[in-house]
Amino acid sequence: MKMGTALIYDEEMTKYKLLWVDPACKIEVPERLTVSHDALVRNSLADRCVAIPVREATDAEILLAHSEEYLEAVKKTPYMTLEDLKEFTLQYGDVYFHPNIYHCAKLAVGAALQLVDSVVTGKVRNGMALVRPPGHHSMRSAANGFCVFNNVAIAARYAKQKYGLERVLIVDWDVHHGQGVQYCFEDDPSVLYFSWHRYEHQKFWPQLRESDYDSVGKEKGAGFNINVPWNKVGMENSDYLSVFCHLLLPVAYEFCPDLVLVCAGFDSAIGDPEGEMCATPDIFAHLTHLLMNLAGGKLCAVLEGGYNLTSLPQAVCQTVQTLLGDPLPQPANLSGPCTSALESLHCVRSAHRPYWSCLKHAADLPTSDISTKRIKLAEEEEEKTPKEEEKSTEEKVWPEPPKRVAPPVRSVALLPKDVTCPEGCKRFSSSEALDPLTVSKLRENFLKDADDGDALTTLSSLISITEEMKKNEICxxxxxxxxxxxxxxxxxxxxxxxxxxxxxxxxxxxxxxxxxxxxxxxxxxxxxxxxxxxxxxxxxxxxxxxxxxxxxxxxxxxxxxxxxxxxxxxxxxxxxxxxxxxxxxxxxxxxxxxxxxxxxxxxxxxxxxxxxxxxxxxxxxxxxxxxxxxxxxxxxxxxxxxxxxxxxxxxxxxxxxxxxxxxxxxxxx
Ligand code: X5A
Ligand code: ZN
CATH class of the missing domain: 3.40.800.20 (Histone deacetylase domain)
Structure with a gap:
């Protein structure tokens, strides 16, 4: 089949930045995009992708998720003075404006829509858009959390409207809650929104009650909003994989989407100053792979957050390399989820039990009163004397993910002569004869009574295949x-x-x-x-x-x-x-x-x-x-x-x- 992977990027989206002092916004820098793109080029991943140009989203497209008043207000920002921009910014939370941000925001939405077009029409199998500003915090009438327009929410509505898709899955693996996406689809059963996010019992930004596990969606959309609150920092690979295996994947397969959109924020990776989590960049290869067989492979990843300029490009490369179909890296240190992650998992599974048959057997919540527990836990955390910090997040070090080398041969087939070898596979013929010791062992252990030449050839070929796999000659x-x-x-x-x-x-x-x-x-x-x-x-x-x-x-x-x-x-x-x-x-x-x-x-x-x-x-x-x-x-x-x-x-x-x-x-x- 061999369809491509789209990569959508335009340098223009690096051309805005914070023009005043604001500690909350200083991490959202143009370099986020340049280091990510440079890494894709340096690792020869960019040239393996199909480059798709960005475009500006139209007003009508932006209005799929935003109000006219808000769009008109943002439209004025390119003409504002610095003082006007500052003041305009003040009405929103943790965001900044710049004379060129409106242009970039239109390109960011347009990039997401170009990606949807390429994937849904079958021009490519999947793809990633590297965009700034991010989108998942922006709301119908408000910028928020570095976001101006809700790129992915607009993309979901666009895909449904333009192509008549019935079900869209949005997986938000950014470390923040995409409340903007949640609000957009809360009562809509055609869009399943999944988000995990640093929460710390509502102590972490954006500190919303509705980011907790019990916000499951409203009316017809009940069950179609899945929040996994992380109540501690330092979540690791095991915690992420547990949630995928025991919650997201079974529900996603039951949902059976026509398209998968990923709010691909990498502030959930190790070293990020916002997330303070400990998942290594290679885990994103696995998260991507696990989603790649839903919707017939139609997956669009759109960049959201990610503020550590070392782990961000590494995680972006892992994601794109997986979209390209390269073999997965061996996942490191999977020693099981932590207690806090299990508590969250348990709560979400139990909250969603009424809506998904794959969760019908999820256990009841342990406590009688959930809301008391939340408050109690938050207080407990407060009492704890902050233990000695090991290392500030940004100074954290981790090994660079090893290069993923695809073996020279992707797949071999060992077949009877009358069966034709499928296209793309190599018919296996063992080049070297097995050593006599192995052959005599085979005879002795498996072919005692039969002097079956064919069987012996087959068995020794199978053994050769495993040996060549071990040498990484064959995948x-x-x-x-x-x-x-x-x-x-x-x-x-x-x-x-x-x-x-x-x-x-x-x-x-x-x-x-x-x-x-x-x-x-x-x-x-x-x-x-x-x-x-x-x-x-x-x-x-x-x-x-x-x-x-x-x-x-x-x-x-x-x-x-x-x-x-x-x-x-x-x-x-x-x-x-x-x-x-x-x-x-x-x-x-x-x-x-x-x-x-x-x-x-x-x-x-x-x-x-x-x-x-x-x-x-x-x-x-x-x-x-x-x-x-x-x-x-x-x-x-x-x-x-x-x-x-x-x-x-x-x-x-x-x-x-x-x-x-x-x-x-x-x-x-
Ligand atoms: C897209 C994204 C984070 C905003 C953090 C504000 N936004 N404290 O990661
Ligand atoms: Zn984020």
């Missing part, structure tokens, strides 16, 4: 084999024992799995099917049983987000083995989603094993391995209660060993 691969179980046993044995990989084995369908290797902890085996295996008390073998088996999309997706992804992240494999058992009955689309999502791990080193007669799966599987967007799932039904209960029991058993499975704070159990 991913798929194979049609006569006996998936035997091939799986053989690959796991070799990759885990001989190559000392940590192997994540994802087994789709019923059948025998390599549980003995799991018992030794050399592999993590997860299996999903309809047969209930007697519950083994093993940390590394995790069987999920669905009443209707893998054909149940809602149950399946629940297992993927609630169990497989968090387990995978915490296990941090160096190889993923995805095995499609015969008669798995999994839907094509679900299979493609799973294949795509698993590429979050092991730098994309995924080997897919399928039964010889499933030739029809080769194309779709290859397409997902090559990074094409998985086709969207249809809107999901509610998962079966008994399946949900079984998964909750599993979570309960495993969460002591696997911290990323937790969804409630320890005390509130």
């Amino acid at each position: 991913s691969g798929l194979a049609l084999v006569r006996d998936v179980t035997m091939a799986m046993m053989c690959v796991v044995q070799h990759a885990a024992a001989a190559l000392s990989n940590r192997v994540l084995v994802v087994c789709v369908g019923n059948g025998k799995v390599p549980s003995h290797i799991a018992e030794e902890g050399k592999a993590l085996v997860v299996q999903i099917g309809s047969e209930s295996t007697e519950e083994q008390k093993c940390k590394y073998y995790i069987p999920v049983c669905l009443k209707k088996g893998c054909s149940d999309m809602s149950g399946f997706i629940q297992a993927v987000f609630g169990l497989f992804l968090p387990l995978g992240y915490e296990y941090d494999p160096s190889l993923v083995l995805l095995v499609r058992m015969p008669d798995s009955r999994i839907h094509d689309r679900m299979w493609q989603q799973l294949t795509a999502l698993l590429q979050s791990f092991a730098q994309g080193h995924t080997l897919v094993l399928m039964q010889e007669d499933e030739k029809a799966c080769v194309g779709p599987t290859a397409s997902s391995l090559l990074g094409d967007p998985a086709p969207p799932l249809e809107r999901l039904q509610a998962p079966l209660p008994q399946d949900m209960e079984a998964m909750e029991r599993l979570r309960h058993r495993l969460q002591a060993d696997w911290k990323l499975l937790q969804i409630t704070a320890p005390e509130s159990g």
Whole structure:
């Protein structure tokens, strides 16, 4: 398929700045844009993108989210004196005006709309717009928080109006609450707005009551506004991923958007003076990737905040490189979410339980009175004597994310001669002969009674593929084999024992799995099917049983987000083995989603094993391995209660060993 990634940028948007002294606004500097763009150029990412020009938004477009009075007022700012500008600025919160900001604000909106046009019409698959001023704080009749016009809110309305889209998802990963976006769509069920934000029990700017988790939307829009308040600073990668796995992704897949817009602020990254969070820049590669298979891959990221001039460009590069389809970086230090994050997660899940069937089983809130708790907690925080600061946020240091090098070969296919190799894949032929020791071991362990030359060739080829993956010569691969179980046993044995990989084995369908290797902890085996295996008390073998088996999309997706992804992240494999058992009955689309999502791990080193007669799966599987967007799932039904209960029991058993499975704070159990 190979569609491009748009990059929208214009130097003109660096041509305004703060002209007086204002400590609240001094961080919003033109360099934010230049360092971000320079980094994209320096890392040869800009030239891999499709450059799309910006344009000025029209009045009519701006009026999609703003009042005429406000637009007319802003229109006058280019002609104001410095004194007039200062005074004009005073009526709004934490924002500044400049004679050229109106022009830039029109370009920022126009850039977002150009991006929507390119993505929705299929000119590109996805893209990013680097803009100033940001947008998500601006309201119908007010500038706010460095924002003049609400770029993303306008883009959402525009996309619906111009292209007739029914559902738009807005993911706001900026560290501030985009209250402007919330107000715009509060009563609108066609736009799902998700925001996480530094909140500290309402102590942090913009200090709004309505930024808390219980603002879920109004009237018809109830359930379509999701706020995740961070009540402590220092949130880490695990906290962000937990919220994605256990809240945003299941809800987003249930919502089934036609388009994903990202309020891509990077003040939620480490080193930012506003956010004071500790998530590293590479986490944005994962956040991006996890959203890239919604809406058939149609994703538009629009810059919002980000004020540390080191972490901002790093995070921008991670985002764009992921949009371009490069293998993901191995996520660092995922030791599980902190208690405060779990409390927030628990509260949001429980507040949204009435609206989303994927949350039907979320636990009740621990406290009887939520509002008392809020006040009480805020007071507690106040009493605490400020502990000795380790380091001021701006002085924080972190390693530069390692370069993400795509292996020379993206995907190989090991296929019987009569099956044609899908376009973009390389037919695998093992170049070097295996060493005799390995061959004799293969014979001995797997082919005892059969002197099957074909089987031996297949097994040794599979082993060669894993070896080349280990050397980063090949990114991913798929194979049609006569006996998936035997091939799986053989690959796991070799990759885990001989190559000392940590192997994540994802087994789709019923059948025998390599549980003995799991018992030794050399592999993590997860299996999903309809047969209930007697519950083994093993940390590394995790069987999920669905009443209707893998054909149940809602149950399946629940297992993927609630169990497989968090387990995978915490296990941090160096190889993923995805095995499609015969008669798995999994839907094509679900299979493609799973294949795509698993590429979050092991730098994309995924080997897919399928039964010889499933030739029809080769194309779709290859397409997902090559990074094409998985086709969207249809809107999901509610998962079966008994399946949900079984998964909750599993979570309960495993969460002591696997911290990323937790969804409630320890005390509130
Ligand atoms: C877009 C954005 C932050 C405003 C902070 C004001 N605005 N204290 O990040
Ligand atoms: Zn921000």
